[in-house]
Amino acid sequence: MIQGTEGNHKPFELARKKKFNLKESFFLSLIRMLGFTGAILLIIILFFVAYNGIHILSWEFITQPPVEAMTEGGIFPVIVGTILLTIICMIVVIPIGVTTAIFLAEYSKPGFILNMVMMSMYTLAGVPSVVFGLFGLSVFVVVFNFGMSLLAGALTLAVMILPYIISTSEEAIKAVPYSFKEASLACGATKWQTIRKVILPTAMPGILTGSILGTAKVSGETAPIMFTAAAFFTPGVPRSLFEPVMALPYHIYVLATAGTFIEETRPIQYGTALTLIILVFGMNLLGILLRARKRGKKAW
Amino acid sequence: MVESSSDKYIFEINNFSIFYGDFMAVKNVNLNIEKNKISAIIGPSGCGKSTLLRALNRMNDLIFTSRVEGQAFFQGVDIYDRDTDVIELRRRVGMVFQKPNPFPSSVYENVTYGPKIRGIRKKSRLDEIVENALVRADLWKEVKDKLNESGMSLSGGQMQRLCIARSLAQQPEVLLFDEPTSALDPISTANIENLLQELQKTITIVIVTHNMQQAARISDYTAFMYLGELVEFGETDTLFVNPQNKLTEEYITGRFG
Secondary structure, eight states: OHHHHHHHHHHHHHHHHHHHHHHHHHHHHHHHHHHHHHHHHHHHHHHHHHHHHTTTOOHHHHHSOEETTTTEEOOHHHHHHHHHHHHHHHHHHHHHHHHHHHIIIIIOOSSHHHHHHHHHHHHHHHSOHHHHHHHHIIIIIIISOOOSSHHHHHHHHHHHHHHHHHHHHHHHHHTSOHHHHHHHHHTTOOHHHHIIIIIHHHHHHHHHHHHHHHHHHHHTOOHHHHTTTBOSOOSSSOSSTTSOBOOHHHHHHHHHHTSSOTTTTHHHHHHHHHHHHHHHHHHHHHHHHHHHHHHHHOOO | OOOOSOSSEEEEEEEEEEEETTEEEEEEEEEEEETTSEEEEEOSTTSSHHHHHHHTTTGGGGSTTEEEEEEEEETTEETTOTTOOHHHHHHHEEEEOSSOOOOSSBHHHHHHHHHHHTTOOOHHHHHHHHHHHHHHTTOHHHHTTOTTSBGGGSOHHHHHHHHHHHHHTTOOSEEEEESTTTTSOHHHHHHHHHHHHHHTTTSEEEEEOSOHHHHHHHOSEEEEEETTEEEEEEEHHHHHHSOSSHHHHHHHTTSOO
16 A cells, blocks of 8 residues: 555656756755855955055055155055054953953853843944944043043954954853863862863963954954044154054045045055955954864864 | 761761752752762652762752752761852862763873862872872873873773873762763773772762663662652662662663663
């Protein structure tokens, strides 16, 4: 009886299968095409910037200061400015972010306080970057009286990137196997000893990766620094935390909108953009490699 | 604090219950565990045997919603008393888990983890502790030339013995085993069982196991738990040959579980 049923169904099933495959392959190619859109866009942008900027990129360009009202010369102080802003931002934000992540992942109990912290974090992450710029202006520049300065800009960037650092660090901490924690506590370690000796070292690659990717994000931001740190022009590199700095994204913005030689400085604009992209791309690559290495080594 | 009436028992558990939120996982257990013997706790999944074991060194503290009623004494000290030093308790009552869980560091680092957090820094002293613990865990011969290799590069059975060595490095008086061989092959299991019988000469062992044959092979006393209650407890030979309770009989003869 069973065999009979199978026989009856065979041609019918085959026909349906064929139709199904057609539909399947249609959607598959559609998804494939749409999936490539992102990659194609990225390639077009990269190519566009590289095509326009590559001929100006030279050793002189990245090691000389701008001259002749920024229509000639290089962008050395601009690069230094961006690197300084990013580094100081990270020095400030990583300890705060990782500490908060430890609190959230290990100490907080579900309840009102945790909900409040999480909600503020999500809200903060969704705030547009120009609002952080205004916040930085009113708090760091005016109230703390840092003036338009490296410090005010770095702190503003730190506030902006904090939620990102917290959430990536928290994920890294939560990814540490529970059995490690159990083993440590069963050895008579205190909670803090467990965090310091087992959880943090294990989570460190993940925390570092998150921080590096955060760094890449920070270095390309314009809005948070335009009211707090970025100068139209400085004669050289900053000598203290309280001096304004030039920065790559703001330099592009200034040259492209505010100068009197907008057309004449196009090559410099593209060169600066290319430098920024290379910087960001390099840092992302570092983060990705670090993550890949961690994945490769992971044995649990 | 109530003092223990006898030196014979290392754990004395009186009317002891454990809750997870509103759920009563262990119900009114009375149980005395004898020093320098192997006691096994058997029972079907979810009967509360692991929960009871984990109460003995307060590993249940990790679960926010857990609480206990009644009393459990370790060497006459109330385990759940507010003044009890949990850290010291866990040093003296070590634990080995179901899945071997060495830290992702070297064999040496794994064994010295406990001693180091207790402030032992001298290299010669640590070397001595490592050798001693690994010899006791029957692992020294296999790893003495690769102390600096990752503990995770060892085989499953070796990893589990490394975890035992890590506990032994703390000079515990009791070792709690939570189904220590359920993730291991038969040969590694036999090695661990032999090791437990060797260790029993110097320390007390409490083992939770799924495997009734294992309990019958290695333990001096066996407790049978069912739905959070301690159904029967007695000498292993008696319990397996001549169970007093109908449930115990049905379980050990394989009629449920």
